[in-house]
Amino acid sequence: MGRRRGIMSDQFKEELAKDLGFYDVVQKEGWGGIRARDAGNMVKRAIELAEEQLRSRGQQS
Numbered sequence: 001m002g003r004r005r006g007i008m009s010d011q012f013k014e015e016l017a018k019d020l021g022f023y024d025v026v027q028k029e030g031w032g033g034i035r036a037r038d039a040g041n042m043v044k045r046a047i048e049l050a051e052e053q054l055r056s057r058g059q060q061s
Contacts, residue, residue: 016042
């Protein structure tokens with residue numbers, strides 16, 4: 001069974017990691033080196049950004 005392809009692009013994940021302050025860990029240890037809390041915060045932030053984008057699209061209609 002192959003790995004599931006992620007929904008978020010690598011570039012987007014790297015930007016989130018930089019914003020949340022743990023990109024240095026990603027660079028040193030890869031994505032497997034981040035804490036579960038950091039991964040959760042990254043997902044939470046991605047959802048917030050997606051919701052903001054949807055709201056702004058709704059206001060433009």
